[in-house]
Amino acid sequence: MSVKKLLFLSAFSLCSIVSAQTGFTLKISGEAATPLELRLSDLSKMTRKEAVMKDKEGNPHTFTGVPVIEILEKAGVPSGKALHGKDNLSKYVVIKSSDGYQVLFSLAELDPSIQNKNVIIADTIDGKPLPEGKGPLRMIAEGEKKPARSSYQVTEIVIGSSKQ
Template identity: 55%
Template sequence: MKLQAADLARMKRVTVSMKDRDGNEHAYTGVAVGEILEMAGVTTGKHLRGENLTKYMLVKCADGYEVLFSLAELDADFTDRTVIVADQSEGKPLPPGKGPFRLVVPGEKKPARCSFQVTELVIKFAKE
């Protein structure tokens, strides 16, 4: 799924907080990844069981950086954490070099999966 600003603008907006490397807290606003996956027709909720639990989401960034998540890590039926694709920080558009989209993963001990300049979310089976 290619990320488009117009698509995200029409979806429900949420704000989450996340600390940076220096321990400063920042508010990010965007769309929950779970909602994006649902809109794209990806298996979620009560249907995320059995073989569907072998699916994962690969996050691709403009600089070639990639991270992945199991779908269960992103689904509200499995976790209370809300991972978002953000387009704003502190109520302002993300600055150049950080946007237009950033994956924000609250509660991680290391911010390694909080990715900048996200360009694509790819769903795959681990059994491929």
């Protein structure tokens, strides 16, 4: 393959990735007062927070993103004093990824008035965008012994209730 063709294919691939990420939206649905679709540019304007998580080799990495509770508050999900009480303490949050992987959090464990858990939707690792196949967004639950809930390629946050 000629150098010209190789350069063209590289540039085309990069444009495709950038285009796909600029059209990306994070959907917030379910029992939210204001269901949302947030673009990456929307998330970049929200409060930024860091979370540190180790890789499989034990090396620490710093992720930067938006606290999940801030995204939930923007969607009208109860927090703080409004969370307390029988109706809201039975609510949960499901984080969905593009490959079908899903993780669950109780709404209470994400609320800073109840726990000091640092859970963010990250878009960078060590100051760089998440690598292809891992982003554009990743859920990071800092401090968990196993990173099973720190899922890749997050696409949707669904709020539900266990009340029947």
